[in-house]
Amino acid sequence: MEKLAEIVANQLLQIKAIKLQPANPFTWASGWKSPIYCDNRKTLSYPNVRDFIKLEFARLVLEKYPDVDVVAGVATGAIAQGALVSDAINKPFIYVRSAAKGHGLTNLIEGDLKPGQKVVVIEDLISTGGSSLKAVEAIREAGAEVLGMLAIFTYGFPVATEAFEKAGVELTTLSSYEQMIPYASQSGYVTANDVATLQEWRKDPANWNK
Numbered sequence: 001m002e003k004l005a006e007i008v009a010n011q012l013l014q015i016k017a018i019k020l021q022p023a024n025p026f027t028w029a030s031g032w033k034s035p036i037y038c039d040n041r042k043t044l045s046y047p048n049v050r051d052f053i054k055l056e057f058a059r060l061v062l063e064k065y066p067d068v069d070v071v072a073g074v075a076t077g078a079i080a081q082g083a084l085v086s087d088a089i090n091k092p093f094i095y096v097r098s099a100a101k102g103h104g105l106t107n108l109i110e111g112d113l114k115p116g117q118k119v120v121v122i123e124d125l126i127s128t129g130g131s132s133l134k135a136v137e138a139i140r141e142a143g144a145e146v147l148g149m150l151a152i153f154t155y156g157f158p159v160a161t162e163a164f165e166k167a168g169v170e171l172t173t174l175s176s177y178e179q180m181i182p183y184a185s186q187s188g189y190v191t192a193n194d195v196a197t198l199q200e201w202r203k204d205p206a207n208w209n210k
Contacts, residue, residue, distance in 0.1 A: 002179070004175070005176065005179040005180075005183075008052075008152065008153070008174040008175035009183045009184070010183065011052065012038070012040070012153065013180075013183075015042055015043065015045075015046050017038060017041075022197040032208075033209040034205060034208075035197055036155075036177070036198070036201075038125055040125050041077055041124065044080050050084070054081070054084040054088055057088075061085060061120050064148060064170075068118055068120045068147060069091065069117040069118045069119065070092045070093070070113060070119045070120075070144070071085050071091050071120055072093075072094050072096055072109075072120070072122065072135065073095040073096070074096055074121065074123045074124075074135045075095050075097045077124035077125065078123045078124045081124055094111030095109075097109070098134070108138050109139065114143075114144070115142065116143060116144065117144045117145070118144070118145045119147065120147050120148055121136060121139070121148070122150055124152050125151065125154070126160055126173065127157065127160065128157060132151075133169065136149070136169055137167075147170075149171050150171075150174075151171065152173065152175070153174065153176065153180075154171070155176075155177045155202065156176050156178050156202070157202070157205070181195060181198050
């Protein structure tokens with residue numbers, strides 16, 4: 001998995017799905033200042049990257065969860081990723097909204113999910129894990145079983161690790177912040193001073209740069 005993490009980190013950095021700006025931090029929706037911004041939806045615009053991620057997800061699903069019945073994507077970032085994976089392994093696809101639709105059937109889950117079915121959830125990015133685990137909760141409330149979750153990238157925040165453990169959800173990611181930093185340094189994307197900044201940020205992202 002270490003070699004895979006390097007390959008994926010390289011792909012995300014090359015297409016600027018991951019941007020590193022320690023000297024000019026981004027502001028997240030939460031208000032946090034961050035030296036990194038990750039938008040994995042960009043992978044969909046690069047067929048080679050898109051196919052690589054799809055096939056690695058498909059391989060992991062079949063290796064880890066061969067009895068999967070349904071693939072689920074988390075709206076909105078992982079809808080396309082989940083659909084690609086479900087097509088690759090020839091399984092039904094559903095997606096889970098962040099909130100129930102305010103009209104029509106007021107669905108939270110779109111697609112056909114039956115009680116007792118075994119589901120693998122696809123996510124594009126894990127930060128605190130809150131929205132991802134809400135999708136898991138919705139699937140479980142519908143009477144289905146969540147086998148595990150696969151994501152492209154995680155920041156590796158302790159709060160997310162704890163949340164997944166508490167929810168009893170196995171999380172597997174193609175790459176991570178911790179694995180990306182040394183690769184970014186070795187490949188010249190950041191300087192040695194930048195590495196120290198990136199490592200410091202992850203210790204306390206909510207209060208960094210205040």
